[in-house]
Amino acid sequence: MSSTTIDARPAATTEPPLTSLSHGGGCGCKIAPAVLSRILAATPSFPAPADLLVGNETADDAAVYRLNDQQALVATTDFFMPIVDDPQDFGRIAATNAISDVYAMGGRPIMALALVGMPVDRLSPETIGKILSGGAEACANAGIPVAGGHTIDSVEAIYGLVALGLVHPDRIRTNAGARPGDVLVLGKPIGVGILSAALKKGVLDDAGYGRMIDTTTRLNTPGPDLAEIAGVHAMTDVTGFGLAGHALEMARGSGAGVQIDWQAVPLIEGARDLAEGGFITGASGRNWASYGEGVTLASDLTATDRALLTDPQTSGGLMVACDPAALDQVLAVFAAHGFDRAGVIGQVVAAAQPSVQVA
Structure with a gap:
């Protein structure tokens, strides 16, 4: 008489790639600037306390609240959907991107809280754990703990941080x-x-992926040292609204014009070829439509050039406006932190209307 053994274990399942769970990855899923302005226009205003040194008046990178004469609290949050399929890399990128806003204000991060929304019916606890592990790794590299957070069961995978830092009120x-x-x-x-975009279509090679991970997981640690230079007048990080969009925010916040020398702007190796091949995010077009007449391009610039200028940057670099006399100090700080491609890409000019011109 034969017997049959029944295996009660659940059948093995294959998890979907992380990027297949998101309609837009990384900072490419940010709401377009023009739409965001309409949304915020309907938000009730509240009288700001005197100690709120930086609020949302100029779409800055973080809020800053004075604690005392020597310290101000930098508070920000950033989260998004997967830009890569490797869960550890996704966590590292998202955390690095969130911490960047503290550095962009000249602050030094002190701790973080995790924001986690995951489709628990489609991703295993092990995969979700790797995402959080990647975020914790980036925080450890910044010298801060993940001190808590909040989790929800969501349709799309979402991860990011609340990042907190300190800065001297005079160095914001x-x-x-x-x-x-x-x-x-x-x-x-x-x-x-x-x-x-090329990665999501399966055409980004290993070298290209390595370059992408290298730039998106590189912490913008020069920020606090740059803020100590008297000749550094303004600073931001280039993220979801693209280089042109964040330059326009700086122009509007400063009541000035920005001129960008397109030939001087550094590109990730291979990005231009991929853009010419049609690998462009939908956010690029939404960004361009949102700029309105605020950004003008020289007539000899191509559709590829425009796509690169409007390309959403996840965990992008710091953009600094400084006195020319302080330029050597600024470049020396970048170099000391390993940013060997930092360089001058343009200038700030007087203008009747805040604008960006690219030539």
Whole structure:
């Protein structure tokens, strides 16, 4: 008489790629600037306390609240859907991106809280754990703990941080302090969104993926040291609204014009070829439509050039407006932190209307 053994274990399942669970990855899923402005216009205003040194008036990177004469609290949050399929890398990128806003204000991060929304019916606890592990790794590299957080069961995978930091009130750097005559310095090459589009289509090679991970997991640690330079007048990080969009925010916040020398803007190797091949995110077009007449391009610039200028950057580089006399100090700080491609990409000029011109 034969017997049959019944295996009561659940059948093995294959988890979907992380990027298949998101309609837009990384900072490419940010709401377009024009739509965001309409949303915020309907938000009730509240009288700001005197100690709120930076609020949302100029779309800056973080809020800053004075604690005392020597310390101000930098508070920000950032989260998004997967830009890569490797869960550890996704966590590292998202956390690095969130912490960047503290550095962009000239602050030093002190701790973080995790924001986690995951489709628990489609991703295993092990995969979700790797995402959180990647975020904790990035925080450890920044010298801060993940001190808590909040989790929900969601349709799309979402991960990010609330990041908190400290800065001396006299060393806060916003996107609103640029002055005519300043030079504009960019810390990282652009093209992340284009590489991510190629990755999602399965055409990004290992070398390209390595370059993408290298730039998106590189912490913007020069920020606090740059803020100590008196000649540094304004600072922001280039993320979801693209280089042109964040330059326009700086121009509007500062009441000035920004001129970008397109030939001087560093690109991630391979980004231009991929853009010419059609690997462009939907956010790029939404960004361009949102700029309105605020951004103008020279007539000899191509559709590919425009795609690169509007390309959403996930965990992008710092953009600094500084007095030309402080340029050597600024470049030396970038170099000391390993940002060897940092360089001058333009200048700030007097203008009747805040605008960005790219030539």
